[in-house]
Amino acid sequence: MLRFGIVSQINPVLAQARVSFEDDESTSFWLPVLQTKTLKDKFYSMPDIGEQVACLMDENSEDGVILGAIYSTEDVPVVTSEKQLSLNLENNSLINIDKETNSLNITFENINLNGNINHTGKLINTDGIKSNADITDKTSSMRAMREIYNPHTHTGNQGSPTSAPNKTM
Structure with a gap:
C-alpha cells in the first residue's frame, strides 16, 4: 500500500530511514531508500529528517521502501519548468540543465575536476x-x-x- 509520512531518522551508511505516519501515529522500521543505481554504477541520495516522503509498504506496514520525497504547499519546487532538470542544495549550490536554452549552469564555491577536459567553443x-x-x-x-x-x-x-x-x- 502507498503511504505518505515524514522522515524521523536516517542511517546514511545503510541508505535507510524511518518514517513517521500521522494517520495512525506509527513509525516504520528501518526502510531502504530507493536509489537509481546500486550495482556497478552507484547513485546516492538521502532524504532529510523532516522531509515528506512516499512509501510503498506491505499490508501490515512492517516492510517497505521509501520511494522518494514529494513537494508540498510548504516545500515547493524552486524550478517550475518541465524543460529544466535542477539540483538546488541548501547552501545555494546549484546544477541546472535547461533543455530550452541548451545550457548547463553550475554554481559552487569550488569545483574539482579530475581528468582531461576537451572544449570546443569560446572560453x-x-x-x-x-x-x-x-x-x-x-x-x-x-x-x-x-x-x-x-x-x-x-x-x-x-x-x-x-x-x-x-x-x-
Missing part, C-alpha cells in the same frame, strides 16, 4: 586564469616565450647591445 572568463603547469597554444608555450623574452637584447645607438629587460615575464 569566456571574468576572473583570471591560474595554472600550476605550463600553458601552451598552437605556436608555443608561456615558458618558451619567457626564455626568448627575458634575456633578449637590442642593438643600441652606438652598435653595442642593450641590457636585458628590467622587468621579466
